[in-house]
Amino acid sequence: MADECFGHPRLAAIYDPLDPDRSDLDAYVRMVEEFEARRVLDIGCGTGVLALLLADRGIDVVGMDPAEASLDVARSKPGSGRVRWICGEAAALPALQADLVTMTANVAQEIVDPASWQQTLQRSREALRPGGLLIFETRDPARRAWEGWKRESSYAVTDIPGVGSVESWLQVTDVRLPLVTFRSTYVFAADGQVLTSDSTLRFRERQEIEADLLAQGFAIHDVRDAPDRPGREFVFLARRPVAHSV
Template sequence: MADEEFGDPRLAALYDRLEPGRGDLDAYLRMAQEFGALRVLDIGCGTGVFALLLAARGVEVVGVDPALASVEVARAKPGAGKVRWIHGDATALPPLRVDLATMTANVAQAITGPCAWRGTLRGAFGALRPGGRLVFETRDPAARAWEGWTRERSRRVTRVPGAGSVESWVDLVAVDGPLVSLRWTYVFAADGQVLTSDSTLRFREREEVGRDLAACGFAVEEVRDAPDRPGREFVFVARRP
C-alpha cells in the first residue's frame, strides 16, 4: 500500500516541490550509462522524476508504482509520453526485457513484508534480460538514521506557487526490530488543512539482502557506497545470470 504522501492527490501534486533536492539520482544516471542500459524498469517510480531524466537521454523506460495519484502526476509532466507508466507493482508486470531495473530512494525499504519483498525481487528478475542488472539502495542499520527523524531537525516551510506556504516535519513513531515507523505532517497555510502520512521502513542487514537476492536467482556483483551519503547506505548491484 502506498503512503499517503504518494497516494493523496494533494500531497502527490506537491511532492516534487516539497522534495526538490534529488541529487541522489545522479549516481543512478551514471550507473545506467556505465552499464549501457537502453531499457530501464523504474520500480517505485513515484512522480516520475528519475524515469523522465532517463527518457530525456533516449532511454526506453517503464515506470511502475502502486500510488495512482503519483502516477497521474508523472503522466501529466512534459515528456511523459516517452515513458510507459504502469499503476501497480513489480509482482505483476507485463512481459519485459530490460537491461536495468532500479529502486531509488526509500523504495526497497518501503517494501516491508517478506512475501512482498521476495515477490518484488522475483518480478525484477523476470523483467531483466540475461545479464541485466538490478540496482537499489538501502540504509545501513548501523548508521541508525531514524535517530535524526525528529520535528526539530526536519521542520521546514516551503513556498509552493499556487498553494502558498506548506509547513512540514517528520516524527519517529516506533522502532520495532528492523521496522521503523514515522509520520510526516503537512500544514497548509492557505486553508489550515493538516495532512499526515505514515510510513514504515525495513532496515535490512547487508548479509540479509545478499541472501534474499541469491534466493531469487541474482548474483551480487558489488555493494557500493552512496556517493552523497558515504557510510550510511548500501547500494546493491545484482545481475541476472
C-alpha cells in the same frame, strides 16, 4: 498500498517542491550510462523524476508505482509521453527483457512484508534480460538514521507556487527493529488543512539482502556506497545470470 504522501492527490502534487534536490539520482543516471542500458524499469517511480531524466537521454523507460496520484503528477510533466507508466505492485511487473531495473530512495525499504519483498526480487529478475542488473539502495541499519527523524530537525516552511505556504516535519512514532515507523505532517496555510502520512521502513542487514538476492537467482555484481551519502547506505547491483548451454 501506497503511503498517503504518495497516494493522496494533494500531497502527491507537492512532493517534488518539498524535495527539490534529487542529486541522489545522479548516481543512477551514471550507472545507466556505465552499463550502456537502453531499456530501464523504474520500480516505485513516484512522480517520475528518474524516469523522465532517462527518457530525456533516449532511454526506453517503464515507470511503475502503486500510487495513482503520483503517476498522475508524472504524466502531467513535459516529456511524459516518452515513458510507459504502470500503476501496480510487484505482481503486475511485466516481462520486459530490461537491461536495468531500479529501486531508488526508500523504495526497497518500503517493501516491509518478507513475502512481498521476495516476490519483488523474483519479478524483477523475470523482468530483466539475461545479464541485466537490478540496482537499488537501502540504509545501513548500523547508522541508525531514524534517530535524526525529529520535528525540530526536519521542520520546514515551503512556499509553493499555486499552493501557498506549507509547513512540514517528520516524527518517529515506533521503533521495533527491523521496522521503523514515522509520521509526516503537512499544514496548508491556504485553508489550514492538516494532512498526515504514516510510513514504515524495513532496515535489512547487508548479509540478509545478499542472501535474499542469491535465493532469487541473482548473482551479486557489486555493493557500492551511495556517493551523496557515503558510509550511510548500501547500493546493491545484482545480475541476472546468463544461462550457458552445455
